[in-house]
Amino acid sequence: MDFYKEWLGIPEGPRPPDHYELLRVARFEDDVEKIRAHYKKLNAHVRKYATGQYSVQSQDLLNEMAKAMLCLTDSVRKREYDEGLGREFDAEVDEFGRQPLLDVLVSQDDLSREQKSEVEDFASRRGLTHRDAVVQMKLVNSTKAAQALAVQLGYSYVDLDDMLPEDDALDLVARSMVKRNSFIPLFVDDGQLLVACVDEIEHEIEDDLRLRAGVPVRPVIVPPRAIQQAIAKYYAPGMRDEAKISSENMDAVQQSGTGKKSSKSSKKSSGAQSFSQLSPEEKKERRQYGILFICWSAIIPMLPVFLPFFSPTLKLKLAWYPPMLSFGLAAVCLTATTFWVTQKYWK
Template structure:
C-alpha cells in the first residue's frame, strides 16, 4: 500500500517524497509556524492507524514526518536541504550586502546546491578561499571563479588578453610594487588610475597608487595567472626605467634628517656624566633611550622609503623587499655603541 497516497493524499511521484510534499507544503515554505502546524495535523491523522494492522507503516511514517519537520524548522538544516533541491539562496552579508561567489556560480548553473556545500567544507578544511577551493576541486575554471569573485566584490572583471596597458601607467609603478601586490596598472585618466588586481586591493596598495599617480585607483579584477604573465611581459629586465620613491618618502626623510641634526646638537652640548646629579643622570638615561628608538625609526624609514628604491633593490634578492633594513643593520650597532658611551656608561 502507498501510505503517502492513501493516508496523506500525495499524488503519485517520487517515493519517498521530499519533505515539503510530505508535509503538504508549498516548496521552500519558510514559515516555521506553518511547517509545525502542518506537521501536527498530519501527525494526528497518521496516529489513527497506529493500533491497527498498519501499525508498523504508521510508525515509520510518523518518524518521517518528524524528521521532515525538524529539518525544515532548523535554519541551517533547511538551507542545506533547500540547496539540495536546487534552491538558489540569497546569502548576502548583512554588513556588506554581498553574496559569496558560490551563489553567483550556482545562479549561472556552474555549481549545484550540493556542490556549494562541498566547496565550503573543502575550503574550511584546507584553509583556502572559496575561489581557490572551487578551482582546485575542478568545479569551475579560473575565469569563471574570478568573474564570480568580482561580482561578490562589486567589481568589474577584465580579460587582460584584450588589453594593452598605457606605457605611462606602467612606467609610474615599479616592478617590485606590481609583484608585491599582484597588480597591473592599465590606464590613467583625469580622475582615477585603472588597475587590474588579483584580489580586493589593500589599503597599502591604494595609498601607493595615490602617492605615485596623485589620484585614487579604480580596481578591476583579473585572474592571478594573467596578471603575472603580463608583469613578466611588460616588466621584462631592462624594458623600463624604475621610478623613484613616492614624494611621501622624501618628506619623511627630510623630517627625520632634521630631527637627527637637532639630536646631534643636543649631544654636543652635554656635560660629563661624572658632574651630573642622580636626577640628571636618570634624565640622561631616558634621553638615551629616546635617542636609541629614534635612531632605529630614522634608519628604518630611510631603508624602506629611500634606500630600497635607490640602492638595495639593485643588488639584493627580491625577497629582501619584505625586510629591507640593510642600512639599519649596518649602522644600528655603531649608533647604539655611541649612545651607550654618551648616555649610559658611568665615567
C-alpha cells in the first residue's frame, strides 16, 4: 500500500518524496508559516491512523513529516537542501557590493553553511577577522583563506615564490616601514605599483606609496607567512635601512609626511583607533588590559572591607565604615567598567 498516495494524496513518483511534496507545499516555498500550517494539517490527518492496524506506518510517516518540517523551517538547513535540489541563490554581498569571505569559501565548497555559522560565532567571541578565524579553526589553510579574501576584495592572489620583486620597488620604502605595516612592493605593471599585502592597505600607507612611486598603487593578496618570509629575505637587518626616492617625488612625500604625522599624533592622543584596526598582538594586549580594568573596578571599592582582616590598626580606623557602601560602589563600578570595556574599549 502506498501510504503517501492514499493518506496524503501524493501522485506516484519517487519514494520517499522530497520535503516539499511530502508537506504538500510548492517547491522552494520560503513562507515558514505556510510550511508549518501544512505540516499541522497533515499531522492531524495522519494521526487518525495511529491506533488502527497501520499504527506503525502512521508513526513512521509522522516522524518523516516532522523531520521535513524542521529542515524547511531552519534557514541554514533549508538553503543547503534547496541547493541539493538544484535551486540557485543570488550571491550575498556586503555593504560595498562584495561577496563576503565566508560566502566565497562556501561557494567554493571549502566550507559548509553550518561551519560558516560556527566561524562567525568563533570570530565574534575571539575578536578575530573571518580570515583568521577559519585558519585558527583549521577549516581551511592560510593559502585558501588568502585566495578567498582576494576574491572578496576584487584583488589578485599571488604566490611570492613565483615573484621576483624589482630592486627599484623595494628601495622605495625603508625596512622599518615594511616591517611595521607588513607589505612588499613588487614592481610597476601597467602604470601601477603592485604591492603584496595580507589585507587591504590603509589609505595613509597607500597615499605614501603613491607619492614615492609616482604611480597609483594596486594591492595583491598573499598569506601572512609569505609576507614575513619575503620581509626577512628582502629587508634583512642592514638592508634598505633608508628609502631611496627620486628627487621629483621627495618634496611631495615630505610634505605629505608632515600632515600625516600631525594627524597620527592627534589620532593616538584621542584613542580613536578602533579594535578591528589593531594588529593581533595589540588586540591581545587590549583584551588583557580590559580584563584587568574590570577586575580592579570591583576590587578597589572593596578594599575597606578586606584590609582590616590583615591589620588590627586599620580595623580600628575603619570600624565606622559600612561594608554595604563598598558592595554598592563595587557593583556600580563593575557595571560601568564592564560596559565601557565591552562596548567602547573592545570595539
